[in-house]
Amino acid sequence: MSIKTEVVNVAKKAKEAGTKLAKLGSETKNKALIGMADALLKERAKLQSENEKDLKLAREKGLSDAMIDRLTLSDNVIDSMAESLREVAALPDPVGEVLNMQRRPNGLLVGRQRIPLGVIGIIYESRPNVTADAAGLCIKSGNAVVLRGGSEAINSNIAIAKVLEKAGKTAGIEEGTIGLITTTDRKAIDEMLKLEELIDVIIPRGGEALIRRVVETSMIPVIKHYKGVCHIFVDESADFSMATEITINSKAQRPGVCNSLETLLVHKNIAKDFLPKVAAALKEAGVEIRGCSETKKIVPDATDATEDDWYEEYLDLILAVKVVDDIDSAITHIEKYGSLHTESIITTDYNNARTFLDDVNSSCVFVNASTRFSDGFELGLGAEIGISTTKLHAFGPMGLIELTTTKFIIFGDGQIRQ
Amino acid sequence: MSIKTEVVNVAKKAKEAGTKLAKLGSETKNKALIGMADALLKERAKLQSENEKDLKLAREKGLSDAMIDRLTLSDNVIDSMAESLREVAALPDPVGEVLNMQRRPNGLLVGRQRIPLGVIGIIYESRPNVTADAAGLCIKSGNAVVLRGGSEAINSNIAIAKVLEKAGKTAGIEEGTIGLITTTDRKAIDEMLKLEELIDVIIPRGGEALIRRVVETSMIPVIKHYKGVCHIFVDESADFSMATEITINSKAQRPGVCNSLETLLVHKNIAKDFLPKVAAALKEAGVEIRGCSETKKIVPDATDATEDDWYEEYLDLILAVKVVDDIDSAITHIEKYGSLHTESIITTDYNNARTFLDDVNSSCVFVNASTRFSDGFELGLGAEIGISTTKLHAFGPMGLIELTTTKFIIFGDGQIRQ
Numbered sequence: 001m002s003i004k005t006e007v008v009n010v011a012k013k014a015k016e017a018g019t020k021l022a023k024l025g026s027e028t029k030n031k032a033l034i035g036m037a038d039a040l041l042k043e044r045a046k047l048q049s050e051n052e053k054d055l056k057l058a059r060e061k062g063l064s065d066a067m068i069d070r071l072t073l074s075d076n077v078i079d080s081m082a083e084s085l086r087e088v089a090a091l092p093d094p095v096g097e098v099l100n101m102q103r104r105p106n107g108l109l110v111g112r113q114r115i116p117l118g119v120i121g122i123i124y125e126s127r128p129n130v131t132a133d134a135a136g137l138c139i140k141s142g143n144a145v146v147l148r149g150g151s152e153a154i155n156s157n158i159a160i161a162k163v164l165e166k167a168g169k170t171a172g173i174e175e176g177t178i179g180l181i182t183t184t185d186r187k188a189i190d191e192m193l194k195l196e197e198l199i200d201v202i203i204p205r206g207g208e209a210l211i212r213r214v215v216e217t218s219m220i221p222v223i224k225h226y227k228g229v230c231h232i233f234v235d236e237s238a239d240f241s242m243a244t245e246i247t248i249n250s251k252a253q254r255p256g257v258c259n260s261l262e263t264l265l266v267h268k269n270i271a272k273d274f275l276p277k278v279a280a281a282l283k284e285a286g287v288e289i290r291g292c293s294e295t296k297k298i299v300p301d302a303t304d305a306t307e308d309d310w311y312e313e314y315l316d317l318i319l320a321v322k323v324v325d326d327i328d329s330a331i332t333h334i335e336k337y338g339s340l341h342t343e344s345i346i347t348t349d350y351n352n353a354r355t356f357l358d359d360v361n362s363s364c365v366f367v368n369a370s371t372r373f374s375d376g377f378e379l380g381l382g383a384e385i386g387i388s389t390t391k392l393h394a395f396g397p398m399g400l401i402e403l404t405t406t407k408f409i410i411f412g413d414g415q416i417r418q
Numbered sequence: 419m420s421i422k423t424e425v426v427n428v429a430k431k432a433k434e435a436g437t438k439l440a441k442l443g444s445e446t447k448n449k450a451l452i453g454m455a456d457a458l459l460k461e462r463a464k465l466q467s468e469n470e471k472d473l474k475l476a477r478e479k480g481l482s483d484a485m486i487d488r489l490t491l492s493d494n495v496i497d498s499m500a501e502s503l504r505e506v507a508a509l510p511d512p513v514g515e516v517l518n519m520q521r522r523p524n525g526l527l528v529g530r531q532r533i534p535l536g537v538i539g540i541i542y543e544s545r546p547n548v549t550a551d552a553a554g555l556c557i558k559s560g561n562a563v564v565l566r567g568g569s570e571a572i573n574s575n576i577a578i579a580k581v582l583e584k585a586g587k588t589a590g591i592e593e594g595t596i597g598l599i600t601t602t603d604r605k606a607i608d609e610m611l612k613l614e615e616l617i618d619v620i621i622p623r624g625g626e627a628l629i630r631r632v633v634e635t636s637m638i639p640v641i642k643h644y645k646g647v648c649h650i651f652v653d654e655s656a657d658f659s660m661a662t663e664i665t666i667n668s669k670a671q672r673p674g675v676c677n678s679l680e681t682l683l684v685h686k687n688i689a690k691d692f693l694p695k696v697a698a699a700l701k702e703a704g705v706e707i708r709g710c711s712e713t714k715k716i717v718p719d720a721t722d723a724t725e726d727d728w729y730e731e732y733l734d735l736i737l738a739v740k741v742v743d744d745i746d747s748a749i750t751h752i753e754k755y756g757s758l759h760t761e762s763i764i765t766t767d768y769n770n771a772r773t774f775l776d777d778v779n780s781s782c783v784f785v786n787a788s789t790r791f792s793d794g795f796e797l798g799l800g801a802e803i804g805i806s807t808t809k810l811h812a813f814g815p816m817g818l819i820e821l822t823t824t825k826f827i828i829f830g831d832g833q834i835r836q
Contacts, residue, residue, distance in 0.1 A: 110797050117809050221810040242832045249834035357827050369830025379528050391535050391618050391823040392639040393811040405809040409775050412787025414660045416667035
């Protein structure tokens with residue numbers, strides 16, 4: 001079977017299965033999700049033995065420890081895949097809700113009914129748990145899914161998808177709802193991205209290079225973010241200990257994720273007093289500082305920041321630090337170098353808090369809190385399928401609602417247009 | 419100046435101007451829109467003399483009467499451009515609204531604030547009034563706009579844009595907010611579609627070929643519909659005179675638009691009684707019938723429908739007619755041949771009305787009303803910038819709200835993540 005045929009077959013089956021899934025009630029979907037959670041735990045040994053095949057190849061290829069860690073289906077990872085499915089089952093079902101019902105002057109009653117998007121395409125890299133997490137969110141929101149994971153996790157992904165499909169079928173979910181592309185040839189992605197009539201949206205999850213390639217190739221709408229160059233601006237009026245604590249949390253609590261801090265902007269009037277304090281705390285947390293010339297005068301340890309540093313998503317224990325004239329300079333810097341992901345101001349000034357909230361148009365804008373809260377669970381969405389920094393359809397963390405759309409439903413009694 | 423340089427310059431200016439526009443209050447924007455309406459009327463003679471240049475070239479090129487009609491800036495067209503701008507000024511401003519404000523367990527207060535998309539790219543064909551209509555809707559919703567009209571209307575478009583820009587400037591709208599690409603070379607479209615960092619969304623308006631080309635080329639998200647193959651299903655229980663009146667209105671009131679009827683599906687149990695009645699009314703309205711074999715037995719005048727007819731958007735006084743077994747066959751037909759645009763059921767049966775509303779996933783689903791109501795004004799949006807049959811971001815007619823997105827705003831008091 002050619003690559004194209006395989007991809008088209010998976011997507012066609014998903015589309016058909018999705019049409020049926022869209023009509024299922026919450027009870028069936030929830031029963032399926034709980035059945036899937038149980039099945040993952042029950043089939044733990046099988047999943048781990050398939051995972052071992054991937055790990056063996058990865059070791060032979062000499063993949064880094066970090067990559068092998070991401071690839072491993074440890075007991076913990078399997079437990080948390082099951083737990084996630086249970087949590088998704090417990091969330092409210094967004095499908096079917098009718099919004100904005102209104103009566104028109106001619107008597108037509110017009111509303112918007114929430115419906116699934118149809119088929120979600122997910123393209124992801126090494127973590128095999130995405131297979132279960134994404135499938136769970138898609139099923140809950142009434143969507144079929146076409147999954148295309150990384151080649152290094154192929155045996156694990158096939159095993160997980162098989163367990164999920166079987167458990168889903170028992171609960172009344174059509175075969176094909178969880179479609180997995182099993183060929184590891186990269187051409188499969190190109191074929192997938194042509195299927196405008198079968199797949200409604202593509203959500204790529206992975207490094208910037210993968211995502212750029214998807215955007216360039218896809219005829220299907222893509223929801224994505226390239227990177228998270230997140231900023232904190234410490235205003236003149238900031239409480240120093242709050243500013244320090246939030247900076248350390250934003251940078252060092254988990255530096256490898258997209259909502260961690262990359263650039264700290266400090267108001268010039270407090271730079272002399274604040275920078276030594278925060279620099280000491282950063283040093284203690286093992287963070288290297290790359291500073292502007294003003295910063296370097298105050299923090300002699302800092303290395304020189306180059307122009308490139310302001311664009312950089314380090315994903316590491318490195319922080320760019322810049323002294324700015326005022327809030328307007330801070331906002332101008334964020335507009336120029338930012339990635340529309342997440343920014344936070346630390347201030348006690350009412351007007352500056354309002355200015356920052358209004359004028360910074362990133363997807364998440366905080367006052368006096370860590371950038372690490374930029375996350376679907378933390379912001380109350382109940383779950384997260386990804387994050388968008390394009391403004392179309394969704395902007396910021398995306399939950400179940402973002403996997404749906406609305407159609408107009410109109411109740412008439414014989415109206416014709418004049 | 420190269421084509422690329424021109425396009426990039428227009429888009430860059432629009433992005434800068436858009437940042438300022440996003441911060442303006444409704445009063446300034448409304449004043450500008452009313453000033454623009456006044457200016458169009460005041461500069462009527464100038465607009466018409468520039469339009470005459472386009473018309474002269476069109477006549478020399480031998481363009482069809484219909485095309486020349488669409489191109490003409492008659493007194494009526496100019497009056498209605500001005501009137502549209504006034505109506506948009508009177509609509510509520512969507513920008514700034516805060517939705518779903520909620521308190522998280524850790525005290526964070528999380529909401530979603532409505533913001534403009536940024537820069538809207540509009541690619542359109544001959545009608546020069548789109549220049550004013552699109553600019554008005556974009557400005558009201560806080561967006562700058564990059565316009566790329568058809569080459570045959572270039573003198574008219576330049577004249578309109580100049581008048582609008584001057585009037586906008588007087589009211590405090592930055593120059594460059596209404597960006598018009600003046601080169602008529604088609605390569606300008608390709609250059610425009612690469613500017614992912616400058617333009618937030620592309621809305622193409624025109625024929626299917628133009629739109630397909632845009633989707634294939636664009637790196638920027640596109641909101642579009644290819645065509646409107648709209649259906650009416652006349653159920654067994656339908657009131658015949660209502661069904662006839664709605665069919666005639668949907669097909670013949672304005673056959674050249676996307677929400678007009680293209681295929682009539684009739685329940686087999688009433689075909690013998692209903693088809694002769696509706697056929698007579700269609701004949702009187704000058705509509706040609708292309709029927710399935712069952713239809714032809716009952717309506718001998720009908721010509722043979724081929725498989726292609728079920729996919730066809732005639733945009734003309736032609737109607738495809740098919741006898742179907744029941745509501746499920748009707749829905750299956752719509753799923754196979756439809757374009758997700760607009761469908762209507764004529765019925766007096768409660769369960770069938772519900773089934774149709776729930777199971778048909780087109781962007782507009784009607785019970786007992788004309789498909790011609792599938793329109794932003796008619797559905798209560800106050801205005802229409804276009805219609806979407808892709809489910810991402812917007813599905814169905816799009817008004818001002820659809821030209822905005824929301825960002826998360828979060829009020830904290832020192833929260834860090836555990």
